[in-house]
Amino acid sequence: MNNLSLYGWSNELFRLKQNSLHKHLFHGRVSAVNKTNYEVVSERGLLLCELTGNLLYGRPSFELPCTGDWIIFQPFDQDKGLIVDILPRVHTLYRRKSGTASDKQAIAAHVDKAFIVQSLDANFNVRRIERFMVQVLEESIQPIVVLTKSDLEFSGHYVNQSLAHLSFQMPVFFTSIHYPETLLPLRKSIVQGQTIVFVGSSGVGKSSLINSLCDRAVFATSETSSASGKGRHTSTRREMVLMNGSGVLIDTPGVREFGLATDDPGILTAMFDVADFASSCRFADCRHVDEPGCAVIAAVNNGQLAPEVYNSYLKLRKESWHFSASEHEKRKRERSFSKMTEEAKQVKKR
Ligand SMILES: Nc1nc2c(ncn2[C@@H]2O[C@H](COP(=O)(O)OP(=O)(O)O)[C@@H](O)[C@H]2O)c(=O)[nH]1
Ligand SMILES: [Mg+2]
Ligand SMILES: [Zn+2]
Numbered sequence: 001m002n003n004l005s006l007y008g009w010s011n012e013l014f015r016l017k018q019n020s021l022h023k024h025l026f027h028g029r030v031s032a033v034n035k036t037n038y039e040v041v042s043e044r045g046l047l048l049c050e051l052t053g054n055l056l057y058g059r060p061s062f063e064l065p066c067t068g069d070w071i072i073f074q075p076f077d078q079d080k081g082l083i084v085d086i087l088p089r090v091h092t093l094y095r096r097k098s099g100t101a102s103d104k105q106a107i108a109a110h111v112d113k114a115f116i117v118q119s120l121d122a123n124f125n126v127r128r129i130e131r132f133m134v135q136v137l138e139e140s141i142q143p144i145v146v147l148t149k150s151d152l153e154f155s156g157h158y159v160n161q162s163l164a165h166l167s168f169q170m171p172v173f174f175t176s177i178h179y180p181e182t183l184l185p186l187r188k189s190i191v192q193g194q195t196i197v198f199v200g201s202s203g204v205g206k207s208s209l210i211n212s213l214c215d216r217a218v219f220a221t222s223e224t225s226s227a228s229g230k231g232r233h234t235s236t237r238r239e240m241v242l243m244n245g246s247g248v249l250i251d252t253p254g255v256r257e258f259g260l261a262t263d264d265p266g267i268l269t270a271m272f273d274v275a276d277f278a279s280s281c282r283f284a285d286c287r288h289v290d291e292p293g294c295a296v297i298a299a300v301n302n303g304q305l306a307p308e309v310y311n312s313y314l315k316l317r318k319e320s321w322h323f324s325a326s327e328h329e330k331r332k333r334e335r336s337f338s339k340m341t342e343e344a345k346q347v348k349k350r
Contacts, residue, residue, distance in 0.1 A: 002043055004029070007248055008110060008193050013070055013087060020085045022072045027087070029110075030069045031240040038065055040073065040081060041240075049073050049081040062094065066106035067238040067250055068195060091139050093197055096259030102326035104261035108197040108238060108250045113142045113189070117200035117209065120147050120154040120174070126162040127312050131258055132199055133166065133271060134316055138262040141197075143170045144189065148205040151176040165273055165309050177205065177212045187213060187246070194247040195240075202254025210249050214241060219251050263324030265317050272313040277305065289314070 007029050017023050028042030028049075038049045049071070051064070065071055065086055073081035089109045097103040114136040118124050129145060136143040145166075147159065163172055171189065175182045190196060190213075198206040207219035218241045238252045269275045274296055278286065282293025290297075299305040 002041055002045065004041070004043060005193060006242060007041055008195055009070075010193075016087050017072065020072055020087070022074075022084045025072050025074055025084065026081075027070060027072050028081075029240070030065045030067055030071060033065065033067055033238060038071075038083065040071065040083075042073070042081070044075065045079065047073070047075070047079050047081045049083045051083045055083060055086070062104050062106050064106075066092070066109055067240055068092075068109040068111060068197075068248075070110065091141050093136065093139060093141060093199070094261045095135060095255065096261040096323060098259060102261075102323055102330050107199070107252060108195075110195055111139075111141050111197045111250070112194040112247075113144055113196045115144050115146045115196055115198045115200075115206075115209075117146045117148060117198055117204050117206050119149040119152075119204040120159065121149060121152055123201055123204050124154070124159060124162075126166070127308075128201075128258070129163070129166065130271070130312055131260065131316065133170070134262060134267055134320070135258065135260055137267045137271060138264060145170060145172040146186065146209070147172065147174050148209060149176060150174040150182060151178045165306065166271075169271065175209065177208050180212070183209075183212055190243065190247040190249075192246055195250065196247055197250040197252065199252055199258070200254065204254070206254075207251055210241065210251050213246075213249065214243050260316065260319045260323055262320045263327065265320055268313055268317050268320065272309055274305070274310075274313055 009027075009029075017027055026042055026044070028040040028047065030038050031041045031046070032039040036050070040047045040049045055064070065083065069089065070087040071083045072085040072087070073083050075081045091111045092109040093107040093111055093114060094104045095107060097105045114132070116129055116132045116136070118129065124147065133143045145163070160167075173186050175186060198210065200206055203222060207221045210219055211217050211221065219239065238250060240248055240250045242248055269278060274288065277295045277299045278288065280295035281288065281291070283291055286294050286296075288294050288296035296305065296310070300307055300310045
């Protein structure tokens with residue numbers, strides 16, 4: 001028997017369930033997504049579930065269950081189930097599917113905190129931290145930066161300076177799996193019933209960190225997998241684990257490129273600390289590119305705003321505009337297509 005409140009089940013979710021046609025059936029949380037089925041944690045234990053055809057063919061792929069989703073299922077056999085409904089999502093981490101302009105992919109749902117993980121070697125890159133941060137804030141998930149492998153040599157001065165414009169908005173932790181005491185502050189930041197997603201490139205130590213936090217080898221790391229001869233590519237799916245007496249952790253395979261799937265430039269303005277300057281621009285709709293009386297450009301020129309931060313702001317803003325314009329276009333096309341098929345049906349009827 002599982003106590004689902006440890007997995008984050010709440011009165012609010014119970015209330016949401018009452019709106020479902022299937023409210024009298026069982027609920028559970030998706031702990032892993034396989035190619036053709038889902039692993040679901042329920043009060044009856046771990047089940048292997050499939051989707052009803054209605055769900056499978058009736059929705060765009062980003063609305064199909066992802067790790068962390070709460071679902072309603074009809075049980076069958078000993079340990080199987082059929083997913084009949086998905087509870088409305090909140091705090092979902094999405095990313096743009098690589099190679100597309102506006103297709104997004106759900107990475108994890110019902111997330112409280114995102115650990116943005118980078119290692120203190122060549123992987124450390126503040127521009128990529130910003131990119132993750134925008135996407136995390138878009139869904140009101142709390143971003144936390146975790147810098148791993150602090151046992152390696154690194155320039156603390158350089159790291160702190162690069163993060164100066166972000167660190168007052170989010171905590172930054174330095175960790176090493178070889179020094180367990182460095183994990184204590186991180187442990188303290190994880191609360192029972194909360195869900196934490198770990199994001200970052202492959203090889204930065206996400207799975208190692210989760211294993212250390214759980215005090216057992218839950219996930220394969222590069223080492224364990226090379227010992228078993230499986231090669232370097234370890235986690236290939238998003239998977240959830242319950243930390244003893246603490247929160248729910250979701251490991252993700254490394255993503256090389258994390259494309260923005262956001263259409264709220266306001267987040268960017270606030271995040272980059274541009275808002276304070278922007279309020280003094282001459283024009284209310286200033287884009288801070290080449291307008292006269294732009295206080296943001298003035299701040300760059302007089303050294304109050306670092307040029308690399310300003311450039312990063314412009315770059316991410318452009319990407320988010322591009323995503324939202326393409327998404328808008330796509331919806332328009334879909335609408336006119338369904339209108340066309342409706343009209344065709346009407347013609348047939350006549
Ligand atoms: N020196 C050092 N190596 C680490 C640390 N954490 C992880 N590693 C190593 O980094 C490699 C990648 O770790 P892994 O957990 O598989 O990374 P993931 O791909 O992000 O899940 C492995 O060889 C780990 O042993 C750390 O704190 N210090
Ligand atoms: Mg891993
Ligand atoms: Zn301006």
